[in-house]
Amino acid sequence: MIDLKIGQLNFSYFDGLVLDDINLSVEPGEMVGLLGPNGSGKTTLIKLISGILKPGHGDIMLGGSNLSRLNRRNIASRVAVVPQQFHIPFAFTASEVVMLGRTPFIKAFSGETGADRQAATTAIELAGISDIAGRRFDELSGGERQKVILAMALAQQPKLLLLDEPIVHLDISHQIETLELVRSLNTERGLTIIAAMHDLNLASLYFDRLVLLEKGKIHADGTPEEVLTEDRISRVFSTAVKVNPHPITGAPHIIIIPGEHKDNHVPS
């Protein structure tokens, strides 16, 4: 269990501010969905929380320690990241890829220990990939690869799991399977989770708390009911929508109204 506190965070690449005055506090065991249009700063925020980008201004406190004072190995033994896609050029098997998650713990010469194999085995079982563990990673389907990468992240035994659009390349069956798995890691194992999401309806169904980014600022932060309103979505995504309660769960369900995009006009 670990908490995260981000205070007055600014970040810019070479050309212009990408994140502007972000204040965000995530309690241990929370599951937070990051929403926002392309370019709103979701991926950048995830990279900052994982420590591979350094903030221009402001602090990121992870479990009481300032991220900028931790070295990479220290961060990686607490925070794991599942990026959108991985290309692995060599013919590693799925189980070998999962074992890579033990990198922060493996000593240079002694190699993996029984504890490392145990952690990797547990991760493989949690992710439900025991049946494909011996197969070559490059010969797996997109959905299977995503689960292997998730298992690799779990082998890190992180306190905080960051996911960058984890379901964007998957069919709906794999999308639901992945989100169910992520939610059970949260509820059953107490893992703190922050995931960038594109699909507003799935975010509404699976997350208790949503943070909506707009042009590098936090536009809204709260429950799905508070964040996913017709006004906010129309404004932030420049798209006319109708929001109804989900017929079974009651969560906000977004219905797109075609032909009503704000930028959709023929130049004269």
Added chain:
Amino acid sequence: MKIKFGNRRVWIWLLLGTVLIAALFLASTFGAVNISLPDIFKMVLNKVAFFDFSAGWAAMDETIIFQIRLPRVIGAALVGATLATAGVLFQGILRNPLADPYIIGTSAGAGLGATIAMTLPINLTFLGFGLVPVAAFIGALASVTLVYNLARVGGKTPIISMLLAGFVVSALLAAFITFMMAISDRLNLDLHAVYSFLMGHISVTGWGQIAAITPLVIGGIIVARFFAFRLNAFSLGEEGAAYLGIEVERDKMLILALGSLLTAAAVSISGLIGFVGLVTPHSMRLILGPDHRMLLPASALAGAAFVVIADLLARTILAPVEIPVGVITALIGAPFFLYLLRHSRREYAF
């Protein structure tokens, strides 16, 4: 269900070790004077252990074995192990299947250094090395340093920039070599010596050179093994490696520096032997899979055996004429690699 993590195949060490030892003895028997294998065994045992075989051989043979042939054969083994190890390091860190020890400028730098040294009317000897190997060593490291710094932008050294800078700097330095060769008359440059360097030639003439490079080479190969698991993590790309706790820029610099140092050491006693550092790692990856903890030591053993055999053929096929060993490594290496590539059951992933 018991899950397997990788494959430890004991037989591969036995096989590679046997092949290397066989190659070393085979290469020791043949040469300008052929000395029988049993005699070599006896001579070596007399030297190293408590044996006292009566000498049924000419005293001259013993001098040839210990003063000429063994240093050369061991030099060839060291060069092969070094180039293959450097090849694994460069392919792993650059994630590029065409990477070899020469890809970021070592070869052209060494070639130019050696060529310049050949024009200088100076006769220096340093640890048993003449001016040419020393200049080749310095040239290799200087050109990699130049490439690394040219590719460096804002605290990072992107791989694409490094490959491009390496290619361009190599082309530029190669042009200088060609220019010097074109005006060789005025420079008093021995063209045959330049070709011999550029095509590879094990120029070990005594134990001094072996003694000088062994600590560097063996030490470097052992240090490389320390980076093996981190090289596996680099397979995920630099961002993925960073997520796994790797200090990417630091480790990249260390691995490139180590690979370059190994290459420079090899080049200083052998000139530019091609193919070993490219094909040995690929062959071992086809046979053993991509885990660098296996790949590094296996490639070192295989590379050593490969160059020992290639050098044996280079100096015996057309004796007393010596064929450049780089010609032999290409002639054996290319068909062998193509055979492996065609006969592996599955697509080769890089």
